[in-house]
Amino acid sequence: xxxxxxxxxxxxxxxxxxxxxxxxxxxxxxxxxxxxxxxxxxxxxxxxxxxxxxxxxxxxxxxxxxxxxxxxxxxxxxxxxxxxxxxxxxxxxxxxxxxxxxxxxxxxxxxxxxxxxxxxxxxxxxxxxxxxxxxxxxxxxxxxxxxxxxxxxxxxxxxxxxxxxxxxxxxxxxxxxxxxxxxxxxxxxxxxxxxxxxxxxxxxxxxxxxxxxxxxxxxxxxxxxxxxxxxxxxxxxxxxxxxxxxxxxxxxxxxxxxxxxxxxxxxxxxxxxxxxxxxxxxxxxxxxxxxxxxxxxxxxxxxxxxxxxxxxxxxxxxxxxxxxxxxxxxxxxxxxxxxxxxxxxxxxxxxxxxxxxxxxxxxxxxxxxxxxxxxxxxxxxxxxxxxxxxxxxxxxxxxxxxxxxxxxxxxxxxxxxxxxxxxxxxxxxxxxxxxxxxxxxxxxxxxxxxxxxxxxxxxxxxxxxxxxxxxxxxxxxxxxxxxxxxxxxxxxxxxxxxxxxxxxxxxxxxxxxxxxxxxxxxxxxxxxxxxxxxxxxxxxxxxxxxxxxxxxxxxxxxxxxxxxxxxxxxxxxxxxxxxxxxxxxxxxxxxxxxxxxxxxxxxxxxxxxxxxxxxxxxxxxxxxxxxxxxxxxxxxxxxxxxxxxxxxxxxxxxxxxxxxxxxxxxxxxxxxxxxxxxxxxxxxxxxxxxxxxxxxxxxxxxxxxxxxxxxxxxxxxxxxxxxxxxxxxxxxxxxxxxxxxxxxxxxxxxxxxxxxxxxxxxxxxxxxxxxxxxxxxxxxxxxxxxxxxxxxxxxxxxxxxxxxxxxxxxxxxxxxxxxxxxxxxxxxxxxxxxxxxxxxxxxxxxxxxxxxxxxxxxxxxxxxxxxxxxxxxxxxxxxxxxxxxxxxxxxxxxxxxxxxxxxxxxxxxxxxxxxxxxxxxxxxxxxxxxxxxxxxxxxxxxxxxxxxxxxxxxxxxxxxxxxxx
Numbered sequence: 001x002x003x004x005x006x007x008x009x010x011x012x013x014x015x016x017x018x019x020x021x022x023x024x025x026x027x028x029x030x031x032x033x034x035x036x037x038x039x040x041x042x043x044x045x046x047x048x049x050x051x052x053x054x055x056x057x058x059x060x061x062x063x064x065x066x067x068x069x070x071x072x073x074x075x076x077x078x079x080x081x082x083x084x085x086x087x088x089x090x091x092x093x094x095x096x097x098x099x100x101x102x103x104x105x106x107x108x109x110x111x112x113x114x115x116x117x118x119x120x121x122x123x124x125x126x127x128x129x130x131x132x133x134x135x136x137x138x139x140x141x142x143x144x145x146x147x148x149x150x151x152x153x154x155x156x157x158x159x160x161x162x163x164x165x166x167x168x169x170x171x172x173x174x175x176x177x178x179x180x181x182x183x184x185x186x187x188x189x190x191x192x193x194x195x196x197x198x199x200x201x202x203x204x205x206x207x208x209x210x211x212x213x214x215x216x217x218x219x220x221x222x223x224x225x226x227x228x229x230x231x232x233x234x235x236x237x238x239x240x241x242x243x244x245x246x247x248x249x250x251x252x253x254x255x256x257x258x259x260x261x262x263x264x265x266x267x268x269x270x271x272x273x274x275x276x277x278x279x280x281x282x283x284x285x286x287x288x289x290x291x292x293x294x295x296x297x298x299x300x301x302x303x304x305x306x307x308x309x310x311x312x313x314x315x316x317x318x319x320x321x322x323x324x325x326x327x328x329x330x331x332x333x334x335x336x337x338x339x340x341x342x343x344x345x346x347x348x349x350x351x352x353x354x355x356x357x358x359x360x361x362x363x364x365x366x367x368x369x370x371x372x373x374x375x376x377x378x379x380x381x382x383x384x385x386x387x388x389x390x391x392x393x394x395x396x397x398x399x400x401x402x403x404x405x406x407x408x409x410x411x412x413x414x415x416x417x418x419x420x421x422x423x424x425x426x427x428x429x430x431x432x433x434x435x436x437x438x439x440x441x442x443x444x445x446x447x448x449x450x451x452x453x454x455x456x457x458x459x460x461x462x463x464x465x466x467x468x469x470x471x472x473x474x475x476x477x478x479x480x481x482x483x484x485x486x487x488x489x490x491x492x493x494x495x496x497x498x499x500x501x502x503x504x505x506x507x508x509x510x511x512x513x514x515x516x517x518x519x520x521x522x523x524x525x526x527x528x529x530x531x532x533x534x535x536x537x538x539x540x541x542x543x544x545x546x547x548x549x550x551x552x553x554x555x556x557x558x559x560x561x562x563x564x565x566x567x568x569x570x571x572x573x574x575x576x577x578x579x580x581x582x583x584x585x586x587x588x589x590x591x592x593x594x595x596x597x598x599x600x601x602x603x604x605x606x607x608x609x610x611x612x613x614x615x616x617x618x619x620x621x622x623x624x625x626x627x628x629x630x631x632x633x634x635x636x637x638x639x640x641x642x643x644x645x646x647x648x649x650x651x652x653x654x655x656x657x658x659x660x661x662x663x664x665x666x667x668x669x670x671x672x673x674x675x676x677x678x679x680x681x682x683x684x685x686x687x688x689x690x691x692x693x694x695x696x697x698x699x700x701x702x703x704x705x706x707x708x709x710x711x712x713x714x715x716x717x718x719x720x721x722x723x724x725x726x727x728x729x730x731x732x733x734x735x736x737x738x739x740x741x742x743x744x745x746x747x748x749x750x751x752x753x754x755x756x757x758x759x760x761x762x763x764x765x766x767x768x769x770x771x772x773x774x775x776x777x778x779x780x781x782x783x784x785x786x787x788x789x790x791x792x793x794x795x796x797x798x799x800x801x802x803x804x805x806x807x808x809x810x811x812x813x814x815x816x817x818x819x820x821x822x823x824x825x826x827x828x829x830x831x832x833x834x835x836x837x838x839x840x841x842x843x844x845x846x847x848x849x850x851x852x853x854x855x856x857x858x859x860x861x862x863x864x865x866x867x868x869x870x871x872x873x874x875x876x877x878x879x880x881x882x883x884x885x886x887x888x889x890x891x892x893x894x895x896x897x898x899x900x901x902x903x904x905x906x907x908x909x910x911x912x913x914x915x916x917x918x919x920x921x922x923x924x925x926x927x928x929x930x931x932x933x934x935x936x937x938x939x940x941x942x943x944x945x946x947x948x949x950x951x952x953x954x955x956x957x958x959x960x961x962x963x964x965x
Contacts, residue, residue, distance in 0.1 A: 053197060054400075056147040060204040064117035067230055072109045072212065074099040074223035079108040083216065091222050092126050094185060098222045100128055104897045106215040111228070113210055118202040119228035121190040126222040127157045127183050132270070132870050133894025136217035139190065142210060146203060151812060154193035154305065155221065156268040158182045166262075166274070166293040171552075173291035177262075178583060178871075179270035185224065189231075194808070195304020195392045195510070196400045198352065200231060218896045236349045237375055244319065249378055252318030252523040259310045260284060261296035261516040265385070267308045270870070271300040271877060275515070279327075280362055281541040282533040283517055288541060289548030295515050299330065300875075302513035307389040312521050314379045321374040322386075323366045323528045325517040328356040333465020334457065336512040337393035340367070343384055347377055353393035356514050357461070364520075364528040374524060386519065390512050394460065398453050402471075403506055403809045405446050409499045412442050414685070414712070414788045416488060421711040422789065424489035433485040443482035450502075451475045467509065470501045500783055503809050510808065565595040567851045570617040572604040580871045581621075589858045595851045611636055611843060618846040619855055621672065625660045626726055628669035628841045629915035633962045638842040639666035643853050652860060656835055657885045659912025664964070669839035670860045671885035676835040676910050677717060677731050678797045678902070680816045685712075685791035693792070694820045696829055697736075697765075703792065704773055715781045715793025716769055719927060727923035729913060730930070732769070732794065734834035736762035738911045739822035749916045750959065752951040754926070754944060763926075764940040767933040777934065786810060794819055796836075797903060798883055805879040816899070818906040831909040837885060865889035917958035921951045 075087045075097040083105020091098045101107055113119075127135060135155040138145065145151045160182045166174040189200035205228065212226070235243075262274035277283055277295045285292050296308060314320065328336045335358065340351040354367060368374035392399060415436050424430070433440055454471040458464055477498055481488050488495070520528065533541065571578050578601045585597045600617070602610075607623075610616045611631075620627075631637035640646055649670070650658060657671035681693050689710065694700045704714050717731045729744065737744070742758035745751070753759060769775045782799060784790040786807045800816060821829035840859055846852045858864055866889045869882035873894065884890050890907075891900065925947035932943040958964075 051148040053147045053149050053192070053201065056204075057202065060118055060202075063204055064115065065202075065230055066115045066117045066119065068114065069230075070111065070113065070119070070228040072111055072226045072228075073097070074225055076109065077107050078110050081106050083107075088222070092183070092185065094126070094222075094224055096224070098126070098224045100220060100222045101214065101216055102220045103130065103218060104216050106213055108211060108213045109226070111205065111210045111212050113205040113207055113228070116205065116207040118204055120200045120202055120231050121226060121228055122187055122200070123155070123190070123226050124185060124187050124224040125155060126185050126224070127155070127181075128220040128222055129183075130219040131892055131894045132157065132181060133219060133873075134269075135219040135221045136896065137221075138215040138217055140211075140213040140215070141203060141205070143213070148812070149192050149194075149197075150190075150201065150203075152193055152217065153190055155188055156186070156305070156307075158184050158186070158266050159268070159270050159272070160266045161264075161274070171290075172287075174276065174293040175583060175586075176276075176579060177274055177293065178587070179267075179273050182266060191305070193305065194811075195390070196396050196403075198391060198393070198396060203228075216897070218894070234346050234349050234352070240348045241376075244376070244378065249319055251376070251525070252314070252316060252320050252379075254523050254525055255315060256520065256522040256526050257312060257314065259312055259519045259521070260294075261308075261310075261518055262293050263310065264296055264308045265311050268306050270873075271875060272296065272306065272308055273300070273875070275300070277327075277515060277517075278545070280533050281537045282362060282531060288544030289552055295517050297513065298515045299511075299513045300877075301515075302330075302390065302511040304390050304392050304510070304512070307387050308516075309385050309387045310519055311383050311385055312379075312519070313383045314381060314521065317380050318378075319376040319524065320379050320521050321366055321368070321524050321526070322377060323364060323374075323520040323522065325362060325364050325520070325529075325531055326356055327362045327515045327517075328358055328513070329360045329515075330358075330511075330513045331467070331509070332358045333461055333467035334358075334395065334509055335461060336514045337391050337395065338388045338512075338514070339391045341387045341389070342377065342379070344387075348375075350375065353391065354388075355393070362517065362531040364531040366528055371528065376524060379521075388516075392510065392512070395509060395512075398456065399506055399510055401449060402453060402502055405449055406499060406502045406506065406809045408442060409446060409502070410787050412436075412439060413492075413496060413499060414710075415439075416492065417712070417789065418710040420489045420492065422492070424492060426490060428489075429486060430489055432488050439488075440482045440485055443478045447475045447478035447482065450478070467505070470498070470505050474498045474502060496787060496789075500787060503786060503807065506809055507806060565593075565848060565851050566598060567595060567618040567846070567848055567855060568598045568600065569619045569621060569855065570600050570602045570607065571621045572602060573622055575601060576875055577872065580868060580875060584864060584867055584871070588864070589855065593851070593854050593858070595854060597855065611845075614845065616843050616845065618848065618852040619840060619842055621840045621859070623669065623839045623841055624726070625728070625837050625839065625913075626915055626920060628661045628839055629663045629917075629919075631841070631843075632663045632666065632668040633917055633958070633964070636844050637668040638844050638846060638849065638852075639668060640670065640842065640853070640856070641665075641667045645857075649857055649860065652862065652886050652888070654885075654887060654907065654910060656910045656912035657837055660837060660915045661839060661841075663915070669841040670856055671837045672840050672860065673838045673883045674835050674885035674910070675796050675798050675837075675883040676833050676906065677735070677794045677819055678800075678816045678906055679794055679819050680785060680792070680799060680803075680814065682785065682788060682791035682810070682814050684813045685788050689791075691792075693815075693817055696823045697820050698823070700820050707792070708773070712788070713776060713779075713784075713790050715779060715784070715790045715795065716775060717794060717796070718777060718779075719923070726920060727927055728836060729834065729923045729926050730766070731796075731834060733762060733766045733926065733930075734911075734913065735794075735819060735832060736765055736822075738832035738834065739830045744922060745914055745916055745919075749914060751955060752922065752948050754922075754951070755948045760941050760944060763929070763944045767930060767940050770930075770934045771937075782806065785814070797906070798881075800899070801879045801881045805877060817902050818909070821909075831906065832911050833906065833909060834913050835910045837912070860886060862886055862888045862892075866892045869893045916955060917962060917964060918951070918954035918956075921954040925950050 077099060083102040085107055086100045087097055088100060089097050137153045139150045139153055159179045161177040162180040163177055166177055168174055191200050274293045274296050275298050276291045276293055283294045285294050336356045338354045340354060346352055366374045416432060419435055420430050450471050454468040457468050578599060582599050590596055607616060607620055628637050653671050657674045658667060661667050661669040679693060689706055691703050691706055694703050707714055719727050719730055737759060740758050740762060742762055743753045746753050781790060781793050781795050782802055818831050819833055821831035823829050840856055842852045842856060865884045865886045869884055872880045872882050929943040929947040932938045933940050
């Protein structure tokens with residue numbers, strides 16, 4: 001009894017102590033205020049590297065900043081190489097000459113600099129017709145890129161709504177307005193494309209003649225002139241107020257001008273199309289059940305540098321206030337920032353950084369210190385253009401610092417990994433503090449830096465949130481590892497996870513989305529309307545939406561018009577893809593052919609039962625590679641080769657794209673997408689290790705020894721065994737097989753060819769990577785590539801899209817190229833790889849075959865594929881870049897020139913894997929044989945030979961089942 005009382009007393013005392021400590025933590029003084037927190041942050045975050053812009057500025061900190069402007073005419077270039085540069089007169093309405101620079105090549109100018117100093121630069125350019133993506137150039141001064149950031153300068157195109165008003169389908173829903181390019185001459189400064197520096201870059205020029213070069217990385221542009229100049233100083237609002245009083249300016253007479261967000265006249269990206277928001281009945285316009293385009297922005301308006309413009313027509317000269325109805329419901333614990341320009345100029349300093357704090361609801365916000373003290377803007381009578389641009393504002397130095405921390409901590413992680421491996425011995429003392437003398441100091445310094453970032457965010461937002469939790473977790477771990485370095489090997493996994501979390505933090509904080517319903521320009525006496533709906537409006541909205549869920553068909557995509565010829569098309573991806581496709585159908589297919597398309601969004605597994613029941617579509621899209629031939633065996637897919645113009649249509653694709661859909665001298669589908677493996681590598685890490693990207697498999701073996709010596713790994717793709725039923729043959733095995741003239745099936749496709757000597761040798765070499773070289777059987781390649789554990793590997797080329805968007809901290813530090821090949825006796829190298837495709841197929845029971853064939857031809861046509869790819873990338877960003885199977889269309893998608901050339905080289909080596917009756921056993925049993933060798937130490941030849949028997953039996957069984965001779 002006494003023992004129980006004693007335990008209860010101890011437990012009670014422990015709880016009291018914990019609660020006391022927690023209350024101290026919650027109420028502790030977080031510092032002397034936001035200003036002090038920022039000063040503390042800036043004091044510890046002064047880390048620089050020799051290639052950074054900060055270092056460049058520090059080197060030239062004492063340089064003058066001359067006032068004069070120096071203009072270099074575009075057509076006065078001294079040299080142009082590796083491209084077709086053309087001087088034109090009166091181009092696109094220009095008064096004078098310009099030079100058109102293509103999407104590849106370098107152009108040089110000689111710049112007469114009258115005085116040494118730091119100059120800013122701007123360019124007057126016109127976006128020439130191209131692939132509808134951002135224009136990218138690399139800047140060199142006297143043959144050298146001055147700092148990291150000048151190697152990729154981004155220049156915008158101008159986009160707008162194609163139609164003045166939203167079109168509606170036959171169900172009464174608004175259609176998302178199509179975005180079209182509206183090219184115009186623009187004047188743009190050379191700025192940081194990542195948005196980490198708010199002001200235009202400053203470049204140091206010595207007095208005398210200097211050489212300036214621009215190298216094209218993507219897209220063509222016409223250049224009128226380039227100027228060296230100095231940015232004008234912008235007054236603070238208090239200074240502007242004094243100017244207002246001195247000029248005798250008065251508030252405008254009572255007026256309120258509302259401009260709907262969706263009526264934006266131009267924007268910097270096609271992703272900034274108007275959106276439909278059904279979160280509140282207070283939005284304008286509104287319908288309880290129908291889709292209404294009623295806002296702009298949202299998660300698409302988030303990347304630094306993206307801008308939207310509106311025209312505002314004011315009735316008289318005077319002082320006006322500007323209000324916005326906005327929602328910032330994505331960044332809790334941080335804030336979104338915008339800058340405002342009126343007619344191309346920032347009116348005063350405070351408009352560089354307009355802050356939008358987190359709120360789950362719509363808010364009306366007057367630009368000013370408060371609603372009772374709005375900022376006043378002097379607007380003359382007439383039309384004015386307001387531009388709001390995403391800017392990082394006060395967040396920018398935080399992101400620069402954390403990005404620098406991630407790179408340094410990743411480098412430290414790799415140094416530790418080289419000593420301990422990724423599976424350290426828990427019983428061993430690696431003496432890391434002795435072998436890596438700087439380790440403890442790095443941990444301490446980075447802990448101080450990250451704490452200062454977290455403290456600044458907490459002070460600036462007035463709250464703790466998930467946005468600072470990862471920073472605090474990293475700080476605690478770094479401090480503990482600095483205090484107890486002997487524990488580092490045991491905590492390597494959590495250290496890697498936390499550093500990866502910092503990388504994700506950069507990505508999430510760098511994105512600054514807000515939604516905007518309308519802009520309100522009014523006289524200062526006008527009150528802003530309430531943002532949220534009343535309780536009664538909200539109740540009606542919820543009840544109406546509930547009833548509409550029973551009456552509206554959300555699976556069918558509405559038509560703009562009905563025609564007598566009609567086909568039914570099923571699509572199995574998301575609603576966004578279906579809406580884009582339907583927009584293209586209504587814009588071009590239906591008007592050109594007079595055939596209407598009933599487009600329906602369905603689950604992937606519904607096609608078979610629907611076809612058996614006689615309720616299937618005429619055309620099915622985005623089908624897996626195995627489906628067309630399986631349907632053809634059952635006489636359920638139409639043979640496309642019977643159409644007279646089939647050969648002409650087939651020439652749009654590489655032969656490898658059609659291989660999986662050929663069966664019994666027929667072709668039963670057309671490829672939509674085709675993707676294949678490529679070699680990805682970290683340029684920085686390979687340079688540290690003294691390695692080059694491997695060109696042959698022998699180079700791979702040589703690289704493996706160097707990598708493993710440093711406890712790093714080479715990645716080879718391994719299939720996910722969760723979907724064993726439809727597993728495709730392994731990509732690495734297919735490479736080794738095809739590069740040595742091997743085949744998966746015999747010439748008549750009646751049996752497997754994996755029992756050949758070539759196949760056996762390829763299988764043995766494949767398994768040896770895992771038995772002899774201990775490659776991992778499972779790995780998250782993008783993340784391990786990001787941290788540097790796997791600085792090189794083979795992966796599907798769509799990994800490029802993921803790394804571009806999801807790993808901003810290693811931008812420009814990696815590249816991709818063709819896969820390693822097999823060297824022949826004559827010295828030539830073969831680089832064959834196998835591809836994976838998706839297809840569009842016509843069902844055998846299609847009611848109108850000619851109309852269905854016209855649709856398939858239209859859909860796989862170059863122009864349609866280009867437009868669909870650009871629309872998807874415009875809607876969802878670079879991560880959604882479309883891997884089209886159309887040869888000419890891929891060239892026109894917005895790939896940087898160098899990257900497309902690498903893709904093209906690899907595509908020429910692509911082979912397709914045939915589909916045969918019972919062929920689903922090939923990938924499945926190839927994997928089973930592989931696992932037997934790797935996990936059970938079975939002889940590779942015997943393991944594969946055993947499973948080939950199963951494959952042959954299944955092929956024979958299926959051929960008998962379908963009476964195939």
